[in-house]
Amino acid sequence: MSKELRWGFLGAGGIAPTVATDFQIAGLKIQAVATRDLARTNAFADKFGIPNRHENYATLVADPEVDIVYVSTTQNFHERDALLVIEAGKHLLMEKPFTLNAKQAIAIQEAAKHKGVFVMEAMWTRFLPTMVEVFKVLSQGDIGKPRIVYGDHSQYLPVTKAPRLSDPELGGGALLDLGIYPISLAVRVLGLPKAVTGKATLSDRGVDEITSMIFEYEDGSHAILETSMVTAGPVSATIHGTKGRIEIERSFYEQVPFTVFDVDNNVLLRYEEKIEGRGMQYQAIHVEECINSGFKESPIMSLSETVAIMKVMDDIRSQTGVKYPNE
Amino acid sequence: MSKELRWGFLGAGGIAPTVATDFQIAGLKIQAVATRDLARTNAFADKFGIPNRHENYATLVADPEVDIVYVSTTQNFHERDALLVIEAGKHLLMEKPFTLNAKQAIAIQEAAKHKGVFVMEAMWTRFLPTMVEVFKVLSQGDIGKPRIVYGDHSQYLPVTKAPRLSDPELGGGALLDLGIYPISLAVRVLGLPKAVTGKATLSDRGVDEITSMIFEYEDGSHAILETSMVTAGPVSATIHGTKGRIEIERSFYEQVPFTVFDVDNNVLLRYEEKIEGRGMQYQAIHVEECINSGFKESPIMSLSETVAIMKVMDDIRSQTGVKYPNE
Numbered sequence: 001m002s003k004e005l006r007w008g009f010l011g012a013g014g015i016a017p018t019v020a021t022d023f024q025i026a027g028l029k030i031q032a033v034a035t036r037d038l039a040r041t042n043a044f045a046d047k048f049g050i051p052n053r054h055e056n057y058a059t060l061v062a063d064p065e066v067d068i069v070y071v072s073t074t075q076n077f078h079e080r081d082a083l084l085v086i087e088a089g090k091h092l093l094m095e096k097p098f099t100l101n102a103k104q105a106i107a108i109q110e111a112a113k114h115k116g117v118f119v120m121e122a123m124w125t126r127f128l129p130t131m132v133e134v135f136k137v138l139s140q141g142d143i144g145k146p147r148i149v150y151g152d153h154s155q156y157l158p159v160t161k162a163p164r165l166s167d168p169e170l171g172g173g174a175l176l177d178l179g180i181y182p183i184s185l186a187v188r189v190l191g192l193p194k195a196v197t198g199k200a201t202l203s204d205r206g207v208d209e210i211t212s213m214i215f216e217y218e219d220g221s222h223a224i225l226e227t228s229m230v231t232a233g234p235v236s237a238t239i240h241g242t243k244g245r246i247e248i249e250r251s252f253y254e255q256v257p258f259t260v261f262d263v264d265n266n267v268l269l270r271y272e273e274k275i276e277g278r279g280m281q282y283q284a285i286h287v288e289e290c291i292n293s294g295f296k297e298s299p300i301m302s303l304s305e306t307v308a309i310m311k312v313m314d315d316i317r318s319q320t321g322v323k324y325p326n327e
Numbered sequence: 328m329s330k331e332l333r334w335g336f337l338g339a340g341g342i343a344p345t346v347a348t349d350f351q352i353a354g355l356k357i358q359a360v361a362t363r364d365l366a367r368t369n370a371f372a373d374k375f376g377i378p379n380r381h382e383n384y385a386t387l388v389a390d391p392e393v394d395i396v397y398v399s400t401t402q403n404f405h406e407r408d409a410l411l412v413i414e415a416g417k418h419l420l421m422e423k424p425f426t427l428n429a430k431q432a433i434a435i436q437e438a439a440k441h442k443g444v445f446v447m448e449a450m451w452t453r454f455l456p457t458m459v460e461v462f463k464v465l466s467q468g469d470i471g472k473p474r475i476v477y478g479d480h481s482q483y484l485p486v487t488k489a490p491r492l493s494d495p496e497l498g499g500g501a502l503l504d505l506g507i508y509p510i511s512l513a514v515r516v517l518g519l520p521k522a523v524t525g526k527a528t529l530s531d532r533g534v535d536e537i538t539s540m541i542f543e544y545e546d547g548s549h550a551i552l553e554t555s556m557v558t559a560g561p562v563s564a565t566i567h568g569t570k571g572r573i574e575i576e577r578s579f580y581e582q583v584p585f586t587v588f589d590v591d592n593n594v595l596l597r598y599e600e601k602i603e604g605r606g607m608q609y610q611a612i613h614v615e616e617c618i619n620s621g622f623k624e625s626p627i628m629s630l631s632e633t634v635a636i637m638k639v640m641d642d643i644r645s646q647t648g649v650k651y652p653n654e
Binding site for chain 2: 147148150152154156195197199201209210212213214216220221222224226228230231232233234236238240241242244245247250261262263264265
């Protein structure tokens with residue numbers, strides 16, 4: 001029987017309560033937590049019944065009752081926090097965006113290899129039942145060869161709603177926080193592009209409010225992707241192939257229905273499955289399976305793919321002039 | 328009371344029977360027809376009860392009972408046919424794409440000005456009740472300031488289904504025939520872009536099978552547009568603004584429903600109106616109104632806008648390497 005892992009939560013940012021709730025739904029064991037503030041740590045621990053409460057990140061990663069650390073600090077701290085976890089010999093699941101840039105991601109990849117720990121970007125979407133089914137449809141060839149991935153992730157997140165995203169010091173902008181989802185989908189479906197074009201509209205503070213992207217592939221396929229934090233877009237994605245298409249409904253990166261059509265617009269399949277919680281538990285279940293199988297990387301969200309995606313985002317930012325002060 | 332115009336049909340290509348049916352629904356008068364082949368001309372005339380049958384285009388445009396000519400030949404002949412109509416002093420409604428390139432469109436524009444006739448690109452979509460309503464919603468400010476137009480027109484039209492589109496001699500490719508629709512929508516909503524980026528995948532014969540586009544605007548708005556003739560895409564369009572969005576459903580360029588949402592995804596309005604026919608009559612009713620009001624151009628689909636859109640498509644083709652042998 002496989003060993004149950006004991007999770008430590010490093011940071012308890014915006015997404016952490018949702019993750020903790022989903023972990024509880026799946027019966028995963030949250031053993032410890034540390035935030036920057038003990039009162040906040042205790043409040044979070046009380047809410048989720050977490051036994052070990054730490055005054056700082058250093059004691060959390062040193063906790064012998066912690067096997068794997070889930071990091072949900074802001075991305076400007078991801079490299080620092082990841083290296084802290086890895087140096088302590090703990091496995092790591094880290095919120096997206098993985099880092100600010102590829103250089104930081106490579107530093108983490110190298111440290112992980114050196115210490116022999118498992119590290120994964122928390123691209124939870126890939127592990128949702130609906131997305132597993134999308135890739136089953138693709139692998140069966142139901143839509144033929146995929147030629148175009150078309151996806152939008154535009155959410156209205158002005159400074160009053162999400163101050164973090166407006167702040168260049170915190171690695172703000174639409175691309176890293178929202179754009180990562182359609183980018184990750186495109187790379188999972190079509191692989192790594194041979195060329196990337198990005199155009200952006202920047203805020204007064206120099207982060208991207210809108211980024212439009214075209215990815216070109218060796219075989220002539222395209223991905224055409226949109227992200228914005230100043231508008232609410234369709235937030236849908238379509239994969240068109242030579243024999244049909246898959247339309248994933250609004251909030252395509254969540255557990256939502258999808259429909260498969262042939263090229264004559266006949267419905268081949270409509271898939272809809274309700275799950276408990278938001279679905280952030282599936283990635284963690286996968287992580288536990290990987291670690292119990294002795295894997296150092298996920299076959300579905302590998303570190304090398306994370307690094308490659310960070311390079312794509314570096315490329316886009318270099319074309320659009322988004323540079324963070326602390327990179 | 329305004330004068331009823333007498334229409335002549337020059338060519339009776341793929342779309343002509345649909346147009347003729349819609350004209351009949353609206354009670355418009357089709358007075359004459361000419362195709363390249365008298366048997367075909369007679370068959371078309373019989374079907375739609377058209378009295379004047381011409382053996383060639385020259386006698387059609389010379390017909391004193393014809394006030395305005397609707398041209399539906401393939402785009403490689405548009406400049407030639409338009410100039411024939413205009414030189415005969417007749418008004419003109421010409422199928423899209425208006426011409427192969429801007430140079431040809433300008434030649435037509437200049438001839439029309441010289442002869443004082445009315446000329447319009449048959450961008451019928453703009454005159455559909457649903458699209459009139461979309462622009463009412465925009466002008467009321469219900470979605471705030473439009474920032475992003477996101478649109479796909481990908482139809483599966485392989486050589487077996489639409490041989491014309493595969494043929495460079497006939498001005499084939501996805502961009503001119505399908506891409507014109509999302510481009511025209513973007514230009515109508517956001518105006519003329521300051522910069523255009525186009526990336527394409529070409530067929531063995533050198534026409535574009537897939538073209539992905541980003542339009543950038545002075546005010547930081549974007550249009551992100553997709554067209555393909557090798558896949559069936561969502562064929563939907565979304566206009567996102569600072570206060571909400573308009574989602575136009577599948578086959579966005581036809582009479583289809585649309586929904587207006589605020590930035591929190593609440594439905595503000597769902598508009599759905601059935602019409603008789605496909606809706607190609609509304610453009611003709613508008614043309615008759617324009618001519619009866621003494622206009623030489625439409626205020627909704629002006630020749631200068633048609634020329635500007637042809638320049639945008641020239642720009643895209645020059646970036647993607649699509650060149651027609653006969654231009």
